[in-house]
Amino acid sequence: MPHDEFDVAIIGAGAAGLGAALTLAQSGVSHVVLEARERPGGRAWTKTLANGEDVDLGCGWLHSADNNPLVAIAERQGREIDRSPPPWARNDAHIGPNRDRMAAFGAAMAEFRERVENRAADATDVALDELLTPEDPFNPMIDAVSTYYSGAELHKISAADLAAYDDTGVNWRVRGGYGAVFAQIARGVDVRYGCEVRAVDHGSKAISVETSRGTIAARAVIVTLPSDVIAQTPDLFRPALPHKTEAAADLPLGLANKIYMELLAPQDFPADSRAFGAFGRRGTGAYHFRPHGGSLIEGFFGGECAEALERGGEGAAWDFALSELVGLFGADVARRLRPLCFYGWRDDPFARGAYSYAKPGRVASRLALAAPIDDRLFFAGEACSPHLFSTAHGAFETGRQAASAAKKGLRLTRPGAP
Numbered sequence: 057m058p059h060d061e062f063d064v065a066i067i068g069a070g071a072a073g074l075g076a077a078l079t080l081a082q083s084g085v086s087h088v089v090l091e092a093r094e095r096p097g098g099r100a101w102t103k104t105l106a107n108g109e110d111v112d113l114g115c116g117w118l119h120s121a122d123n124n125p126l127v128a129i130a131e132r133q134g135r136e137i138d139r140s141p142p143p144w145a146r147n148d149a150h151i152g153p154n155r156d157r158m159a160a161f162g163a164a165m166a167e168f169r170e171r172v173e174n175r176a177a178d179a180t181d182v183a184l185d186e187l188l189t190p191e192d193p194f195n196p197m198i199d200a201v202s203t204y205y206s207g208a209e210l211h212k213i214s215a216a217d218l219a220a221y222d223d224t225g226v227n228w229r230v231r232g233g234y235g236a237v238f239a240q241i242a243r244g245v246d247v248r249y250g251c252e253v254r255a256v257d258h259g260s261k262a263i264s265v266e267t268s269r270g271t272i273a274a275r276a277v278i279v280t281l282p283s284d285v286i287a288q289t290p291d292l293f294r295p296a297l298p299h300k301t302e303a304a305a306d307l308p309l310g311l312a313n314k315i316y317m318e319l320l321a322p323q324d325f326p327a328d329s330r331a332f333g334a335f336g337r338r339g340t341g342a343y344h345f346r347p348h349g350g351s352l353i354e355g356f357f358g359g360e361c362a363e364a365l366e367r368g369g370e371g372a373a374w375d376f377a378l379s380e381l382v383g384l385f386g387a388d389v390a391r392r393l394r395p396l397c398f399y400g401w402r403d404d405p406f407a408r409g410a411y412s413y414a415k416p417g418r419v420a421s422r423l424a425l426a427a428p429i430d431d432r433l434f435f436a437g438e439a440c441s442p443h444l445f446s447t448a449h450g451a452f453e454t455g456r457q458a459a460s461a462a463k464k465g466l467r468l469t470r471p472g473a474p
Contacts, residue, residue: 061273062086064462065265067256068280069247070098071448072436074238075455076278076462077245083463089245090267092252092406096242099282099407100448102233105396107318109350110233113399114410115448117142121228124449126237133240136231143330143344145227151345152331152384161335164194165201172219183416184218185210199338203358206446207310207410209338217414217422222443231348234448252406253281257294258433276432276462280455283307283425283439284408293433300435303425306418307439309409311362315355315373315398322351324392333380339364341380353381353393366400373398411446412439426454431465434458 064080066073069091080087095101099114118124118137127137143149150158171187184202188195188210202210206218230237248269256277257264265272279286286304290296319325327349333340339361344354355377357365365373374395381389401410414421419442426440436454444450 060088060270061262062088063274063466064088064276064278064459065090065263065272065274066278066280067253067265068098068437069093069096069242069245069249070280070437071100071238071451072280072438072440072455072458073098073278074241074245075452076280076436076459077247077455078241079456079459080463081245085463085466087246088272089242089247090251090253090265090272091247091249092268094249095239096245096247096249097235097238098280099401099410100235100238101399102235102239103397105316105318105352107351107396109352110236111314111316111347111352111354111397112234113314113397114235114401116229116234118228118230118234119447119449120222120224120226120444122224122226126449126452127228129241130230130237133237135237138229138231138348140228140328142227143328144342145225149326149328149330151326151329154332154335157335161194161197164189164192165198168198172215175215175219179216181214181216181417181419183211184213184215187215193336196336196338197332200332200340200342200358203310203338203361204312204342204356205358206413207312207358207362208308208413209359212413212415214414214416214419217419217445220419220443221445229348238448253292255294256292256433258429259295263432276434276465278434278436278455278458278462280436280451280458282309282407282409282437283412284309285406286425288408297429297433300425300429303421304439306415306421307412307425308415309401309407309439310359310411310413311366311402312356312358312410313362313366313373313398313400313402315357315370315377316396317353317355317374317377318394318396319346319351319353320392320394322346325353331384333377334383341377343377343381352396353377362400363402366402370395370398413446428458428461428465431461434462434465 436458441450
């Protein structure tokens with residue numbers, strides 16, 4: 057690769073990087089997106105399985121869909137938005153032997169979230185498990201659900217961080233896959249794939265971005281790497297930025313993985329139904345039967361359970377899911393299932409996890425990670441969002457904000473720039 061020069065180099069073609077690129081494309085600022093993978097989307101990845109169905113191996117829901125800018129983008133692409141409520145929000149969606157307990161569990165979960173949201177703003181931050189009602193029999197399941205939406209158990213997570221999360225409660229899906237939306241956005245963007253960034257040297261007037269395909273010179277850089285990548289790569293920046301490394305370490309990525317199985321007799325299960333694998337313990341899966349009316353089961357594992365299954369590989373995930381489904385529906389279900397796909401995000405070298413949570417007492421690290429350096433280095437990604445973390449639209453918005461800040465910084469240093 058020649059020694060190219062741009063106004064802005066964007067590191068990462070995930071939601072944040074593509075949001076930044078779209079914003080810069082409207083301004084005439086020269087820019088390039090550097091992506092280590094051979095595909096766009098980052099943790100948004102749609103894959104077509106052997107049975108022909110499209111699934112999202114990463115993010116799959118348009119959260120806060122009534123206030124989510126990606127809805128309009130998907131519709132402009134001609135994609136169909138499924139506005140039906142998610143199975144976890146429908147009492148009639150739960151199947152299996154624990155169905156009759158779901159109303160009581162839902163009430164316990166709502167009371168827990170109310171305690172989180174009603175804490176005084178100036179209260180000392182604590183881990184979320186301190187807000188559980190002692191001896192409540194639903195505590196293990198509240199903890200299990202935490203591993204689904206935060207990727208980690210309650211004792212690891214800041215109560216103040218979860219209380220700051222902004223959610224309208226409206227959740228929609230994209231038929232054909234959420235990741236496919238980002239793949240189409242990327243078609244109109246200058247993305248260089250297979251271009252892993254190895255160092256960002258900001259010690260001179262021009263920033264040098266050293267990559268696996270050569271060096272890029274830029275007047276500004278937008279970094280959209282996941283928090284664990286920043287935390288685990290302290291020599292990424294030259295000179296070093298230890299406060300960024302520390303802030304990223306305060307915002308570790310939890311883990312949420314999926315396994316997809318084909319139902320050979322799909323009519324045996326209602327479309328868009330759901331069940332927990334083992335009601336009453338936190339190390340269990342959540343199973344979504346026949347999303348969009350198809351023939352799949354999506355198994356969802358989080359936290360330490362997901363960590364253990366990923367270490368064991370696809371076979372371990374399949375065996376675990378099968379044992380839970382047999383426990384729910386009897387031994388005959390094993391003959392009606394076929395494993396199709398499993399993906400582990402912890403071992404993905406360019407993700408190293410699913411989405412971020414703040415450690416107790418470290419909620420301010422989101423703003424610390426997002427803060428620009430000398431109007432030349434800018435940071436974006438879901439971990440940088442104080443209210444929309446763990447979501448693709450949160451990442452997308454931070455990318456747009458970082459791009460706007462970069463444009464302003466360029467104008468300050470070059471009068472007359474767009």
